[in-house]
Amino acid sequence: MLVHRFNGILHLLAIVLITFFAAYQQLSFWWILIPVFSFLTIAAYGSSNIQANYHLHSVCHGKEKGISLTFDDGPTTFTPAVLDILQKYQVKATFFCIGKHVQRFPEILQRIISEGHAVGNHTFHHSNQSGFKNTAYVAEEIITTQQLIEQLTGRKTHWYRPPFGVTNPSIAKAIKQTGHLSIGWNIRSLDTAIRNEEKLYQRILSRLKPGGILLMHDTNANSVAVLERLLLYLREHQIPVLSLEEMIKEKPYEV
Ligand SMILES: [Zn+2]
Structure with a gap:
Protein backbone atom coordinates (compact mmCIF):
# COMPACT_ATOMS: atom_id res chain seq x y z
CA MET A 1 0.00 0.00 0.00
CA ASN A 49 3.02 -5.14 -12.74
CA ILE A 50 3.55 -7.39 -9.76
CA GLN A 51 7.25 -6.50 -9.55
CA ALA A 52 6.38 -2.85 -8.89
CA ASN A 53 5.24 -3.82 -5.35
CA TYR A 54 2.70 -1.05 -5.73
CA HIS A 55 -0.18 -2.26 -3.52
CA LEU A 56 1.57 -5.06 -1.67
CA HIS A 57 4.94 -6.70 -1.39
CA SER A 58 5.43 -9.76 -3.58
CA VAL A 59 8.51 -11.96 -3.63
CA CYS A 60 9.64 -11.64 -7.24
CA HIS A 61 13.27 -12.76 -7.21
CA GLY A 62 15.36 -15.36 -5.50
CA LYS A 63 18.30 -15.17 -3.16
CA GLU A 64 20.34 -17.91 -4.79
CA LYS A 65 22.03 -18.47 -8.13
CA GLY A 66 19.97 -20.65 -10.42
CA ILE A 67 16.37 -20.77 -11.55
CA SER A 68 13.07 -21.72 -9.91
CA LEU A 69 10.20 -23.06 -11.95
CA THR A 70 6.61 -22.08 -11.26
CA PHE A 71 3.50 -23.30 -13.10
CA ASP A 72 0.18 -21.49 -12.89
CA ASP A 73 -3.46 -22.32 -13.61
CA GLY A 74 -3.43 -26.08 -13.15
CA PRO A 75 -4.01 -28.82 -12.45
CA THR A 76 -5.02 -29.68 -16.01
CA THR A 77 -4.65 -32.66 -18.34
CA PHE A 78 -1.18 -31.26 -19.24
CA THR A 79 0.09 -31.37 -15.65
CA PRO A 80 1.02 -35.10 -15.69
CA ALA A 81 3.32 -34.50 -18.71
CA VAL A 82 4.98 -31.62 -16.84
CA LEU A 83 5.41 -33.86 -13.79
CA ASP A 84 6.94 -36.63 -15.92
CA ILE A 85 9.57 -34.21 -17.29
CA LEU A 86 10.34 -32.78 -13.85
CA GLN A 87 10.79 -36.33 -12.57
CA LYS A 88 13.05 -37.23 -15.50
CA TYR A 89 15.35 -34.30 -14.73
CA GLN A 90 14.99 -34.70 -10.97
CA VAL A 91 13.94 -31.11 -10.28
CA LYS A 92 11.28 -29.62 -8.03
CA ALA A 93 8.81 -26.93 -9.06
CA THR A 94 5.93 -24.96 -7.57
CA PHE A 95 2.37 -25.18 -8.88
CA PHE A 96 0.00 -22.28 -8.22
CA CYS A 97 -3.30 -24.08 -8.47
CA ILE A 98 -6.79 -22.84 -9.21
CA GLY A 99 -9.41 -24.21 -6.80
CA LYS A 100 -11.98 -25.18 -9.43
CA HIS A 101 -9.29 -27.13 -11.31
CA VAL A 102 -8.23 -28.86 -8.09
CA GLN A 103 -11.86 -29.91 -7.65
CA ARG A 104 -11.78 -31.43 -11.16
CA PHE A 105 -8.38 -33.14 -10.90
CA PRO A 106 -7.81 -33.94 -7.21
CA GLU A 107 -5.58 -36.93 -8.01
CA ILE A 108 -3.22 -34.74 -10.04
CA LEU A 109 -2.89 -32.35 -7.10
CA GLN A 110 -2.05 -35.32 -4.88
CA ARG A 111 0.56 -36.48 -7.40
CA ILE A 112 2.16 -32.99 -7.39
CA ILE A 113 2.55 -33.20 -3.60
CA SER A 114 3.63 -36.84 -3.49
CA GLU A 115 6.45 -36.13 -5.97
CA GLY A 116 7.85 -33.41 -3.72
CA HIS A 117 6.69 -30.29 -5.53
CA ALA A 118 5.14 -27.33 -3.75
CA VAL A 119 1.61 -26.04 -4.17
CA GLY A 120 0.47 -22.43 -3.90
CA ASN A 121 -2.92 -20.75 -3.92
CA HIS A 122 -4.08 -19.12 -7.16
CA THR A 123 -7.73 -18.39 -6.13
CA PHE A 124 -10.77 -20.56 -6.76
CA HIS A 125 -12.16 -19.07 -9.98
CA HIS A 126 -9.19 -17.12 -11.40
CA SER A 127 -11.69 -14.52 -12.55
CA ASN A 128 -10.46 -12.00 -15.09
CA GLN A 129 -12.47 -9.50 -13.04
CA SER A 130 -10.45 -10.30 -9.90
CA GLY A 131 -8.65 -6.94 -10.12
CA PHE A 132 -12.01 -5.23 -9.49
CA LYS A 133 -13.39 -7.43 -6.70
CA ASN A 134 -13.70 -6.44 -3.04
CA THR A 135 -11.73 -7.77 -0.08
CA ALA A 136 -14.45 -10.21 1.05
CA TYR A 137 -14.59 -11.81 -2.43
CA VAL A 138 -10.80 -12.18 -2.70
CA ALA A 139 -10.50 -13.59 0.84
CA GLU A 140 -13.29 -16.11 0.09
CA GLU A 141 -11.52 -17.18 -3.13
CA ILE A 142 -8.30 -17.79 -1.23
CA ILE A 143 -9.89 -19.50 1.80
CA THR A 144 -12.06 -21.85 -0.30
CA THR A 145 -9.02 -22.95 -2.31
CA GLN A 146 -6.94 -23.24 0.85
CA GLN A 147 -9.55 -25.52 2.48
CA LEU A 148 -9.85 -27.68 -0.62
CA ILE A 149 -6.08 -28.20 -0.91
CA GLU A 150 -5.88 -28.91 2.82
CA GLN A 151 -8.67 -31.53 2.62
CA LEU A 152 -6.90 -33.32 -0.22
CA THR A 153 -3.27 -33.07 0.88
CA GLY A 154 -3.18 -31.98 4.52
CA ARG A 155 -1.14 -28.93 3.43
CA LYS A 156 -2.15 -25.37 4.38
CA THR A 157 -0.84 -23.12 1.61
CA HIS A 158 1.18 -20.09 2.64
CA TRP A 159 2.02 -18.83 -0.86
CA TYR A 160 -0.45 -16.94 -2.98
CA ARG A 161 -0.09 -15.76 -6.55
CA PRO A 162 -2.55 -13.14 -7.79
CA PRO A 163 -4.23 -14.05 -11.10
CA PHE A 164 -2.58 -12.22 -14.01
CA GLY A 165 -0.16 -10.62 -11.50
CA VAL A 166 -2.76 -7.90 -10.99
CA THR A 167 -2.94 -6.41 -7.49
CA ASN A 168 -5.17 -3.84 -5.82
CA PRO A 169 -5.96 -2.64 -2.26
CA SER A 170 -8.59 -5.41 -1.83
CA ILE A 171 -6.03 -8.13 -2.55
CA ALA A 172 -3.56 -6.46 -0.19
CA LYS A 173 -6.15 -6.49 2.62
CA ALA A 174 -7.34 -10.04 1.82
CA ILE A 175 -3.89 -11.65 2.04
CA LYS A 176 -3.20 -9.72 5.22
CA GLN A 177 -6.35 -11.35 6.63
CA THR A 178 -5.51 -14.85 5.40
CA GLY A 179 -1.79 -14.55 6.24
CA HIS A 180 -0.57 -15.44 2.74
CA LEU A 181 2.70 -14.39 1.15
CA SER A 182 2.37 -13.02 -2.38
CA ILE A 183 4.72 -14.63 -4.88
CA GLY A 184 5.48 -12.98 -8.20
CA TRP A 185 8.13 -13.68 -10.83
CA ASN A 186 10.98 -11.97 -12.62
CA ILE A 187 10.93 -14.08 -15.80
CA ARG A 188 7.62 -14.08 -17.64
CA SER A 189 7.60 -16.73 -20.33
CA LEU A 190 4.34 -15.59 -21.98
CA ASP A 191 3.83 -19.27 -22.76
CA THR A 192 0.06 -18.83 -23.06
CA ALA A 193 0.49 -16.10 -25.67
CA ILE A 194 3.51 -17.18 -27.74
CA ARG A 195 2.41 -20.13 -29.84
CA ASN A 196 5.73 -20.58 -31.66
CA GLU A 197 7.80 -23.07 -29.67
CA GLU A 198 11.20 -21.81 -30.85
CA LYS A 199 10.26 -18.19 -30.15
CA LEU A 200 9.08 -19.12 -26.66
CA TYR A 201 12.21 -21.12 -25.92
CA GLN A 202 14.49 -18.29 -27.08
CA ARG A 203 12.52 -15.74 -25.06
CA ILE A 204 13.01 -17.76 -21.87
CA LEU A 205 16.74 -18.34 -22.55
CA SER A 206 17.32 -14.62 -23.17
CA ARG A 207 15.78 -13.78 -19.80
CA LEU A 208 17.55 -16.33 -17.61
CA LYS A 209 19.31 -14.70 -14.66
CA PRO A 210 20.53 -15.64 -11.18
CA GLY A 211 17.65 -15.66 -8.71
CA GLY A 212 15.23 -16.20 -11.57
CA ILE A 213 11.63 -17.14 -10.80
CA LEU A 214 10.16 -18.34 -14.06
CA LEU A 215 6.42 -18.11 -14.70
CA MET A 216 5.03 -20.86 -16.90
CA HIS A 217 1.64 -22.57 -17.21
CA ASP A 218 0.81 -26.29 -17.09
CA THR A 219 -2.05 -25.64 -19.46
CA ASN A 220 -0.78 -26.31 -22.99
CA ALA A 221 1.41 -28.61 -25.08
CA ASN A 222 3.77 -25.80 -26.07
CA SER A 223 4.84 -25.21 -22.47
CA VAL A 224 5.45 -28.92 -21.99
CA ALA A 225 7.66 -29.09 -25.11
CA VAL A 226 9.66 -26.03 -24.11
CA LEU A 227 10.10 -27.28 -20.54
CA GLU A 228 12.06 -30.34 -21.64
CA ARG A 229 14.34 -28.24 -23.89
CA LEU A 230 14.85 -25.71 -21.09
CA LEU A 231 15.79 -28.35 -18.51
CA LEU A 232 18.25 -29.87 -20.96
CA TYR A 233 19.81 -26.43 -21.54
CA LEU A 234 20.04 -25.72 -17.80
CA ARG A 235 21.68 -29.09 -17.20
CA GLU A 236 24.19 -28.63 -20.04
CA HIS A 237 25.10 -25.17 -18.74
CA GLN A 238 25.20 -26.34 -15.12
CA ILE A 239 22.58 -23.83 -14.03
CA PRO A 240 20.93 -25.20 -10.90
CA VAL A 241 17.15 -25.59 -10.74
CA LEU A 242 16.11 -24.86 -7.17
CA SER A 243 12.78 -25.29 -5.45
CA LEU A 244 11.12 -21.99 -4.62
CA GLU A 245 11.59 -22.79 -0.93
CA GLU A 246 15.37 -23.01 -1.44
CA MET A 247 15.34 -19.94 -3.65
CA ILE A 248 13.38 -17.48 -1.49
CA LYS A 249 14.00 -19.02 1.96
CA GLU A 250 10.30 -19.17 2.78
CA LYS A 251 8.13 -22.14 3.72
CA PRO A 252 5.31 -23.08 1.31
CA TYR A 253 2.93 -24.23 4.02
CA GLU A 254 1.72 -23.10 7.40
CA VAL A 255 2.59 -25.44 10.24
ZN1 LIG B 1 -3.08 -17.55 -13.54
Whole structure:
Protein backbone atom coordinates (compact mmCIF):
# COMPACT_ATOMS: atom_id res chain seq x y z
CA MET A 1 0.00 0.00 0.00
CA LEU A 2 2.93 2.34 0.64
CA VAL A 3 3.74 3.19 -3.00
CA HIS A 4 0.06 3.59 -3.86
CA ARG A 5 -0.46 5.92 -0.89
CA PHE A 6 2.64 7.95 -1.75
CA ASN A 7 1.41 8.26 -5.34
CA GLY A 8 -1.99 9.45 -4.09
CA ILE A 9 -0.62 12.01 -1.62
CA LEU A 10 1.88 13.43 -4.13
CA HIS A 11 -0.75 13.92 -6.82
CA LEU A 12 -3.34 15.27 -4.39
CA LEU A 13 -0.77 17.88 -3.35
CA ALA A 14 -0.22 18.80 -7.00
CA ILE A 15 -4.01 19.16 -7.50
CA VAL A 16 -4.31 21.40 -4.40
CA LEU A 17 -1.45 23.61 -5.66
CA ILE A 18 -2.94 23.88 -9.16
CA THR A 19 -6.37 24.69 -7.68
CA PHE A 20 -4.75 27.45 -5.59
CA PHE A 21 -2.93 28.94 -8.60
CA ALA A 22 -6.02 28.58 -10.75
CA ALA A 23 -8.11 30.47 -8.18
CA TYR A 24 -5.62 33.25 -7.41
CA GLN A 25 -3.10 33.42 -10.27
CA GLN A 26 -5.29 33.05 -13.35
CA LEU A 27 -3.96 29.59 -14.15
CA SER A 28 -6.36 27.47 -16.19
CA PHE A 29 -8.18 24.73 -14.23
CA TRP A 30 -7.43 22.40 -17.12
CA TRP A 31 -3.94 21.95 -15.65
CA ILE A 32 -5.58 19.68 -13.04
CA LEU A 33 -5.90 17.05 -15.73
CA ILE A 34 -2.12 16.58 -15.77
CA PRO A 35 -1.78 15.19 -12.19
CA VAL A 36 -5.04 13.25 -12.58
CA PHE A 37 -3.75 11.56 -15.72
CA SER A 38 -0.31 11.03 -14.18
CA PHE A 39 -1.84 9.43 -11.03
CA LEU A 40 -4.01 7.10 -13.09
CA THR A 41 -1.10 6.08 -15.34
CA ILE A 42 1.14 5.23 -12.39
CA ALA A 43 -1.72 3.39 -10.60
CA ALA A 44 -2.51 1.34 -13.72
CA TYR A 45 1.16 0.45 -14.20
CA GLY A 46 1.63 -0.46 -10.52
CA SER A 47 -1.56 -2.54 -10.39
CA SER A 48 -0.69 -4.61 -13.44
CA ASN A 49 3.02 -5.14 -12.74
CA ILE A 50 3.55 -7.39 -9.76
CA GLN A 51 7.25 -6.50 -9.55
CA ALA A 52 6.38 -2.85 -8.89
CA ASN A 53 5.24 -3.82 -5.35
CA TYR A 54 2.70 -1.05 -5.73
CA HIS A 55 -0.18 -2.26 -3.52
CA LEU A 56 1.57 -5.06 -1.67
CA HIS A 57 4.94 -6.70 -1.39
CA SER A 58 5.43 -9.76 -3.58
CA VAL A 59 8.51 -11.96 -3.63
CA CYS A 60 9.64 -11.64 -7.24
CA HIS A 61 13.27 -12.76 -7.21
CA GLY A 62 15.36 -15.36 -5.50
CA LYS A 63 18.30 -15.17 -3.16
CA GLU A 64 20.34 -17.91 -4.79
CA LYS A 65 22.03 -18.47 -8.13
CA GLY A 66 19.97 -20.65 -10.42
CA ILE A 67 16.37 -20.77 -11.55
CA SER A 68 13.07 -21.72 -9.91
CA LEU A 69 10.20 -23.06 -11.95
CA THR A 70 6.61 -22.08 -11.26
CA PHE A 71 3.50 -23.30 -13.10
CA ASP A 72 0.18 -21.49 -12.89
CA ASP A 73 -3.46 -22.32 -13.61
CA GLY A 74 -3.43 -26.08 -13.15
CA PRO A 75 -4.01 -28.82 -12.45
CA THR A 76 -5.02 -29.68 -16.01
CA THR A 77 -4.65 -32.66 -18.34
CA PHE A 78 -1.18 -31.26 -19.24
CA THR A 79 0.09 -31.37 -15.65
CA PRO A 80 1.02 -35.10 -15.69
CA ALA A 81 3.32 -34.50 -18.71
CA VAL A 82 4.98 -31.62 -16.84
CA LEU A 83 5.41 -33.86 -13.79
CA ASP A 84 6.94 -36.63 -15.92
CA ILE A 85 9.57 -34.21 -17.29
CA LEU A 86 10.34 -32.78 -13.85
CA GLN A 87 10.79 -36.33 -12.57
CA LYS A 88 13.05 -37.23 -15.50
CA TYR A 89 15.35 -34.30 -14.73
CA GLN A 90 14.99 -34.70 -10.97
CA VAL A 91 13.94 -31.11 -10.28
CA LYS A 92 11.28 -29.62 -8.03
CA ALA A 93 8.81 -26.93 -9.06
CA THR A 94 5.93 -24.96 -7.57
CA PHE A 95 2.37 -25.18 -8.88
CA PHE A 96 0.00 -22.28 -8.22
CA CYS A 97 -3.30 -24.08 -8.47
CA ILE A 98 -6.79 -22.84 -9.21
CA GLY A 99 -9.41 -24.21 -6.80
CA LYS A 100 -11.98 -25.18 -9.43
CA HIS A 101 -9.29 -27.13 -11.31
CA VAL A 102 -8.23 -28.86 -8.09
CA GLN A 103 -11.86 -29.91 -7.65
CA ARG A 104 -11.78 -31.43 -11.16
CA PHE A 105 -8.38 -33.14 -10.90
CA PRO A 106 -7.81 -33.94 -7.21
CA GLU A 107 -5.58 -36.93 -8.01
CA ILE A 108 -3.22 -34.74 -10.04
CA LEU A 109 -2.89 -32.35 -7.10
CA GLN A 110 -2.05 -35.32 -4.88
CA ARG A 111 0.56 -36.48 -7.40
CA ILE A 112 2.16 -32.99 -7.39
CA ILE A 113 2.55 -33.20 -3.60
CA SER A 114 3.63 -36.84 -3.49
CA GLU A 115 6.45 -36.13 -5.97
CA GLY A 116 7.85 -33.41 -3.72
CA HIS A 117 6.69 -30.29 -5.53
CA ALA A 118 5.14 -27.33 -3.75
CA VAL A 119 1.61 -26.04 -4.17
CA GLY A 120 0.47 -22.43 -3.90
CA ASN A 121 -2.92 -20.75 -3.92
CA HIS A 122 -4.08 -19.12 -7.16
CA THR A 123 -7.73 -18.39 -6.13
CA PHE A 124 -10.77 -20.56 -6.76
CA HIS A 125 -12.16 -19.07 -9.98
CA HIS A 126 -9.19 -17.12 -11.40
CA SER A 127 -11.69 -14.52 -12.55
CA ASN A 128 -10.46 -12.00 -15.09
CA GLN A 129 -12.47 -9.50 -13.04
CA SER A 130 -10.45 -10.30 -9.90
CA GLY A 131 -8.65 -6.94 -10.12
CA PHE A 132 -12.01 -5.23 -9.49
CA LYS A 133 -13.39 -7.43 -6.70
CA ASN A 134 -13.70 -6.44 -3.04
CA THR A 135 -11.73 -7.77 -0.08
CA ALA A 136 -14.45 -10.21 1.05
CA TYR A 137 -14.59 -11.81 -2.43
CA VAL A 138 -10.80 -12.18 -2.70
CA ALA A 139 -10.50 -13.59 0.84
CA GLU A 140 -13.29 -16.11 0.09
CA GLU A 141 -11.52 -17.18 -3.13
CA ILE A 142 -8.30 -17.79 -1.23
CA ILE A 143 -9.89 -19.50 1.80
CA THR A 144 -12.06 -21.85 -0.30
CA THR A 145 -9.02 -22.95 -2.31
CA GLN A 146 -6.94 -23.24 0.85
CA GLN A 147 -9.55 -25.52 2.48
CA LEU A 148 -9.85 -27.68 -0.62
CA ILE A 149 -6.08 -28.20 -0.91
CA GLU A 150 -5.88 -28.91 2.82
CA GLN A 151 -8.67 -31.53 2.62
CA LEU A 152 -6.90 -33.32 -0.22
CA THR A 153 -3.27 -33.07 0.88
CA GLY A 154 -3.18 -31.98 4.52
CA ARG A 155 -1.14 -28.93 3.43
CA LYS A 156 -2.15 -25.37 4.38
CA THR A 157 -0.84 -23.12 1.61
CA HIS A 158 1.18 -20.09 2.64
CA TRP A 159 2.02 -18.83 -0.86
CA TYR A 160 -0.45 -16.94 -2.98
CA ARG A 161 -0.09 -15.76 -6.55
CA PRO A 162 -2.55 -13.14 -7.79
CA PRO A 163 -4.23 -14.05 -11.10
CA PHE A 164 -2.58 -12.22 -14.01
CA GLY A 165 -0.16 -10.62 -11.50
CA VAL A 166 -2.76 -7.90 -10.99
CA THR A 167 -2.94 -6.41 -7.49
CA ASN A 168 -5.17 -3.84 -5.82
CA PRO A 169 -5.96 -2.64 -2.26
CA SER A 170 -8.59 -5.41 -1.83
CA ILE A 171 -6.03 -8.13 -2.55
CA ALA A 172 -3.56 -6.46 -0.19
CA LYS A 173 -6.15 -6.49 2.62
CA ALA A 174 -7.34 -10.04 1.82
CA ILE A 175 -3.89 -11.65 2.04
CA LYS A 176 -3.20 -9.72 5.22
CA GLN A 177 -6.35 -11.35 6.63
CA THR A 178 -5.51 -14.85 5.40
CA GLY A 179 -1.79 -14.55 6.24
CA HIS A 180 -0.57 -15.44 2.74
CA LEU A 181 2.70 -14.39 1.15
CA SER A 182 2.37 -13.02 -2.38
CA ILE A 183 4.72 -14.63 -4.88
CA GLY A 184 5.48 -12.98 -8.20
CA TRP A 185 8.13 -13.68 -10.83
CA ASN A 186 10.98 -11.97 -12.62
CA ILE A 187 10.93 -14.08 -15.80
CA ARG A 188 7.62 -14.08 -17.64
CA SER A 189 7.60 -16.73 -20.33
CA LEU A 190 4.34 -15.59 -21.98
CA ASP A 191 3.83 -19.27 -22.76
CA THR A 192 0.06 -18.83 -23.06
CA ALA A 193 0.49 -16.10 -25.67
CA ILE A 194 3.51 -17.18 -27.74
CA ARG A 195 2.41 -20.13 -29.84
CA ASN A 196 5.73 -20.58 -31.66
CA GLU A 197 7.80 -23.07 -29.67
CA GLU A 198 11.20 -21.81 -30.85
CA LYS A 199 10.26 -18.19 -30.15
CA LEU A 200 9.08 -19.12 -26.66
CA TYR A 201 12.21 -21.12 -25.92
CA GLN A 202 14.49 -18.29 -27.08
CA ARG A 203 12.52 -15.74 -25.06
CA ILE A 204 13.01 -17.76 -21.87
CA LEU A 205 16.74 -18.34 -22.55
CA SER A 206 17.32 -14.62 -23.17
CA ARG A 207 15.78 -13.78 -19.80
CA LEU A 208 17.55 -16.33 -17.61
CA LYS A 209 19.31 -14.70 -14.66
CA PRO A 210 20.53 -15.64 -11.18
CA GLY A 211 17.65 -15.66 -8.71
CA GLY A 212 15.23 -16.20 -11.57
CA ILE A 213 11.63 -17.14 -10.80
CA LEU A 214 10.16 -18.34 -14.06
CA LEU A 215 6.42 -18.11 -14.70
CA MET A 216 5.03 -20.86 -16.90
CA HIS A 217 1.64 -22.57 -17.21
CA ASP A 218 0.81 -26.29 -17.09
CA THR A 219 -2.05 -25.64 -19.46
CA ASN A 220 -0.78 -26.31 -22.99
CA ALA A 221 1.41 -28.61 -25.08
CA ASN A 222 3.77 -25.80 -26.07
CA SER A 223 4.84 -25.21 -22.47
CA VAL A 224 5.45 -28.92 -21.99
CA ALA A 225 7.66 -29.09 -25.11
CA VAL A 226 9.66 -26.03 -24.11
CA LEU A 227 10.10 -27.28 -20.54
CA GLU A 228 12.06 -30.34 -21.64
CA ARG A 229 14.34 -28.24 -23.89
CA LEU A 230 14.85 -25.71 -21.09
CA LEU A 231 15.79 -28.35 -18.51
CA LEU A 232 18.25 -29.87 -20.96
CA TYR A 233 19.81 -26.43 -21.54
CA LEU A 234 20.04 -25.72 -17.80
CA ARG A 235 21.68 -29.09 -17.20
CA GLU A 236 24.19 -28.63 -20.04
CA HIS A 237 25.10 -25.17 -18.74
CA GLN A 238 25.20 -26.34 -15.12
CA ILE A 239 22.58 -23.83 -14.03
CA PRO A 240 20.93 -25.20 -10.90
CA VAL A 241 17.15 -25.59 -10.74
CA LEU A 242 16.11 -24.86 -7.17
CA SER A 243 12.78 -25.29 -5.45
CA LEU A 244 11.12 -21.99 -4.62
CA GLU A 245 11.59 -22.79 -0.93
CA GLU A 246 15.37 -23.01 -1.44
CA MET A 247 15.34 -19.94 -3.65
CA ILE A 248 13.38 -17.48 -1.49
CA LYS A 249 14.00 -19.02 1.96
CA GLU A 250 10.30 -19.17 2.78
CA LYS A 251 8.13 -22.14 3.72
CA PRO A 252 5.31 -23.08 1.31
CA TYR A 253 2.93 -24.23 4.02
CA GLU A 254 1.72 -23.10 7.40
CA VAL A 255 2.59 -25.44 10.24
ZN1 LIG B 1 -3.08 -17.55 -13.54
